[in-house]
Amino acid sequence: LAKTTQPISMDSYEGQEVNITCSHNNIATNDYITWYQQFPSQGPRFIIQGYKTKVTNEVASLFIPADRKSSTLSLPRVSLSDTAVYYCLVGEGMNRDDKIIFGKGTRLHILP
Amino acid sequence: SAVISQKPSRDICQRGTSLTIQCQVDSQVTMMFWYRQQPGQSLTLIATANQGSEATYESGFVIDKFPISRPNLTFSTLTVSNMSPEDSSIYLCSAGGTLNTEAFFGQGTRLTVV
Numbered sequence: 001l002a003k004t005t006q007p008i009s010m011d012s013y014e015g016q017e018v019n020i021t022c023s024h025n026n027i028a029t030n031d032y033i034t035w036y037q038q039f040p041s042q043g044p045r046f047i048i049q050g051y052k053t054k055v056t057n058e059v060a061s062l063f064i065p066a067d068r069k070s071s072t073l074s075l076p077r078v079s080l081s082d083t084a085v086y087y088c089l090v091g092e093g094m095n096r097d098d099k100i101i102f103g104k105g106t107r108l109h110i111l112p
Numbered sequence: 113s114a115v116i117s118q119k120p121s122r123d124i125c126q127r128g129t130s131l132t133i134q135c136q137v138d139s140q141v142t143m144m145f146w147y148r149q150q151p152g153q154s155l156t157l158i159a160t161a162n163q164g165s166e167a168t169y170e171s172g173f174v175i176d177k178f179p180i181s182r183p184n185l186t187f188s189t190l191t192v193s194n195m196s197p198e199d200s201s202i203y204l205c206s207a208g209g210t211l212n213t214e215a216f217f218g219q220g221t222r223l224t225v226v
Contacts, residue, residue: 034214041219041220041222042217042219042220043116043216043217043218043220044155045217046214046215046216049214085154087154099145099157099160099208100157100206100215102154102155102157103154104154105154
């Protein structure tokens with residue numbers, strides 16, 4: 001499993017766009033990039049997954065440059081309820097039968 | 113998607129005793145996993161619960177301390193044995209899906225050992 005590095009914490013304000021970057025220099029050819037969100041007192045929740053370029057869903061966008069050595073999770077117009085820990089994960093394939101090893105994550109704090 | 117129910121949601125236990133945590137999934141899943149999360153920390157994988165065979169433990173976790181059962185494709189239990197205050201943590205169950213689906217997590221069991 002490729003090692004990931006992401007900021008320990010970030011602060012932003014309501015209504016702003018938040019971008020969280022994750023470095024994964026040792027990403028392998030078969031690896032996908034997945035982001036999970038964890039609210040206090042809850043289990044992690046899948047946000048988005050991608051392999052290259054850009055992926056967008058109703059929650060977020062994921063930008064992946066051509067070399068795939070980093071990725072950026074973009075949260076548009078955040079609200080207080082987006083305060084959570086965000087985990088960047090890199091692993092082979094989209095088969096979620098694989099065990100997930102979590103890194104330290106980014107603690108995002110949204111201010112009013 | 114899959115919905116995962118964990119019981120109990122929290123418990124306070126005496127040191128030296130054991131607690132069994134149950135994890136029920138609303139659909140059949142091939143893989144189930146157990147994690148531990150200390151307050152303010154990330155999740156640490158304890159083991160993979162294999163249906164029909166012994167669980168696969170990660171480094172630092174042993175079967176005698178954390179016995180796991182997986183009698184079928186929708187249910188698993190984790191027992192925290194001979195508890196000490198250091199075992200106070202949140203324990204989470206996770207279920208993997210089939211190809212192209214994400215993993216799902218239970219709400220967790222908050223364990224306090226006194």
